[in-house]
Amino acid sequence: MTILGTDTAVADASPAxxxxxxxxxxxxxLLANAKVRIxxxxxxxxxxxxxxxxxxxPHDPNxxxxxxxxxxxxGHWLGTTTTGQDIASQLLAGTRPVMLVAFGSxxxxxxxxxxxxxxxxxxxxxxxxxxSMLTNIFLVLPAVPLMIIVASQLPQxxxxxxxxxxxxxxxxxxxxxxxxxxxxxxxxxxxQAARANGxxxxxxxxxxxxxxxxxxxxxxxxxxxxxxxxxxxTLSFIGVTSLSDWNWGTVLYWAQTQQALQxxxxxxxxxxxxxxxxxxxxxxxxNFGIDEYANPRLRIGSVGAARLRRQxxxxxxxxxxxxxxxPARDPLDERRAG
Amino acid sequence: xxxxxxxxxxxxxxxxxxxxxAVTALSGVSLTLHRGEILGIAGESGCGKSTxxxxxxxxxxxxxxxxxxxxxxxxAPGTPPVDLLSLPDAAxxxxxxxxxxxxxxxxxxxxxxxxxxxxxxxxxxxxxxxxSTRRSRLDRARELLAMVKLPEDRxxxxxxxxxxGMRQRVMxxxxxxxxxxxxxxxxxxxxxxxxxxxxIVEQLLELRERLGFSVVFITHDVSLLIxxxxxxxxMYAGEVVEVADAESIYREPRxxxxxALLNSFPPLQGPxxxxxxxxxxxxxxxxxxxxxxxxxRCPYRMPACAERHPGLVASPYPGxxxxxxxxLLHGTDDTTAVPAALAPRTRSRSA
Numbered sequence: 001m002t003i004l005g006t007d008t009a010v011a012d013a014s015p016a017x018x019x020x021x022x023x024x025x026x027x028x029x030l031l032a033n034a035k036v037r038i039x040x041x042x043x044x045x046x047x048x049x050x051x052x053x054x055x056x057x058p059h060d061p062n063x064x065x066x067x068x069x070x071x072x073x074x075g076h077w078l079g080t081t082t083t084g085q086d087i088a089s090q091l092l093a094g095t096r097p098v099m100l101v102a103f104g105s106x107x108x109x110x111x112x113x114x115x116x117x118x119x120x121x122x123x124x125x126x127x128x129x130x131x132s133m134l135t136n137i138f139l140v141l142p143a144v145p146l147m148i149i150v151a152s153q154l155p156q157x158x159x160x161x162x163x164x165x166x167x168x169x170x171x172x173x174x175x176x177x178x179x180x181x182x183x184x185x186x187x188x189x190x191x192q193a194a195r196a197n198g199x200x201x202x203x204x205x206x207x208x209x210x211x212x213x214x215x216x217x218x219x220x221x222x223x224x225x226x227x228x229x230x231x232x233x234t235l236s237f238i239g240v241t242s243l244s245d246w247n248w249g250t251v252l253y254w255a256q257t258q259q260a261l262q263x264x265x266x267x268x269x270x271x272x273x274x275x276x277x278x279x280x281x282x283x284x285x286x287n288f289g290i291d292e293y294a295n296p297r298l299r300i301g302s303v304g305a306a307r308l309r310r311q312x313x314x315x316x317x318x319x320x321x322x323x324x325x326x327p328a329r330d331p332l333d334e335r336r337a338g
Numbered sequence: 339x340x341x342x343x344x345x346x347x348x349x350x351x352x353x354x355x356x357x358x359x360a361v362t363a364l365s366g367v368s369l370t371l372h373r374g375e376i377l378g379i380a381g382e383s384g385c386g387k388s389t390x391x392x393x394x395x396x397x398x399x400x401x402x403x404x405x406x407x408x409x410x411x412x413x414a415p416g417t418p419p420v421d422l423l424s425l426p427d428a429a430x431x432x433x434x435x436x437x438x439x440x441x442x443x444x445x446x447x448x449x450x451x452x453x454x455x456x457x458x459x460x461x462x463x464x465x466x467x468x469x470s471t472r473r474s475r476l477d478r479a480r481e482l483l484a485m486v487k488l489p490e491d492r493x494x495x496x497x498x499x500x501x502x503g504m505r506q507r508v509m510x511x512x513x514x515x516x517x518x519x520x521x522x523x524x525x526x527x528x529x530x531x532x533x534x535x536x537x538i539v540e541q542l543l544e545l546r547e548r549l550g551f552s553v554v555f556i557t558h559d560v561s562l563l564i565x566x567x568x569x570x571x572x573m574y575a576g577e578v579v580e581v582a583d584a585e586s587i588y589r590e591p592r593x594x595x596x597x598a599l600l601n602s603f604p605p606l607q608g609p610x611x612x613x614x615x616x617x618x619x620x621x622x623x624x625x626x627x628x629x630x631x632x633x634x635r636c637p638y639r640m641p642a643c644a645e646r647h648p649g650l651v652a653s654p655y656p657g658x659x660x661x662x663x664x665x666l667l668h669g670t671d672d673t674t675a676v677p678a679a680l681a682p683r684t685r686s687r688s689a
Contacts, residue, residue, distance in 0.1 A: 308356055311356070313356055313403060315356075315400035315401060316400070317399050317400065318396075318397060319396055319427055319430065320392070320393060320396040320397065320398040320399075320402050320403070320404055321403055321404070322396070322403075322404040322423045322424070323403060323404070323405060324405065324406050324407075
């Protein structure tokens, strides 16, 4: 996992300690990263669709019509199902529950992970043991079967119930990573110094530890959201959640039961699949961006990797790149250019 | 000492960062290391001493970037010099430890804690000479330990079982494993106490007599350099401001910064004098003052210092052969402008 690459020794040497960076500066630096910009734009577009999608939909997603199994057309942007339902409308109506559940349970799981992870790393004695054991139990529990069982036991499975179930099964990885990082931070000199000059435990946790965990928490949030996205689509796809609530997984469920793949009805299963893939990619891009920000070894200043390659700079340890500012000095270069 | 050069650094320029926010850490450093010589590099923290050592060997980690210059390594007489900065990776990899070896700053963290000293010493040899036998490598490791006066049984020790001084000796042994012509010492004695420091430096000198390598000795400890180096280069804010033999630098510094640096530690011999620090703070490399980089802190600054940037030129005084200094005080015809502390001794006595 990329988060573990956050090299603590190098992070120590970085000139600006995390506590000094203002949130606005972090935001500016992150937005300077093309990956973060692209990822956030895609997520923003999906949120927009989540908000206005239901009104934007040209048809009622449940409405049956005589136009069955039609390919994409002006009337039905993404074609129709075996019962003549409009697929584009189903996807648009399904965006909101997907986004709510994915981001909602991502946030809930991160909060649980933060509490359990930081407390588990900072406390000692039986409290640490209990929290650590709890994390380990949730790590080894097979998440998807557990979700299926819990979700199918709930009487009325609404979006929030699904979000809660996913959050409760998906927090353990984040807690594990935060605990490891907290353990490492706890032993650092600046925390010892804070303890020595009499800072309270609460202040140490919130002012010394948490700011240093900010990027890990952000990464954990993004990764858990990605996990939740896949989880909610999976649950709907296998039909555990209510089929009357549209979501991308439900569309895939109907496509599957009507054998869309075998019958070559590509407009039925490719669009929802693409939606999942694009949103997943956006979250992964944000994650890469945060990682580059947090890990100084991946950080290459304000210059993108592509531009560095064009300039012939390949940052590597042990082979410092050489780029002479007067390039025409070497006759070989001149020949190549001419 | 007039001998042929072995390592020539010409106009080396180094940036940290690749884009618009890059900071220039070295702006055109030129230095020559002669065969068999100890060249000391002195200067305060952040002036680019270590950057120079790492950039010259292309060991500078990202975001370091060499933006210009050449590092010429002279081989046997008659053969053309090799520019380390334009070597392809494979050639650089094979030449680096063989011709130019480095003793790094942190001996405590330069050794891998999970491998025995034996493995770490023989690894360096095996990497450069894969055809060597296990036995020959082990013999060489034994020889190397004897060279740095460590008992042979330390070969099977782990780094944590050695003291700081012993670990530094192992690092020196490792640097000497392939009999390099040039040894770069980057603050090799920083974490050690003065007694061990003296032992190690003297041992290095003895080894140099025996093996005939040349040394670039980087340290902020000017007194150490004065006692052991042949020539000293003083760096300030990414530039060399003065180069001269150790004796002359100590007796008659020409650059105000050198003078201030010498006054910031007690004299080795002679009458006691008041130890003064250097006022102000080292300049921010991202926002260097215009003109001479030292002028905001210089007690002898003139109006011209804020406008003109002095180049490193030969010292104009007779008897200063081979000395170079970058200070406008010495460039003018008006010799009275030169403060007594920086002027040649004979003249100041007669005046």
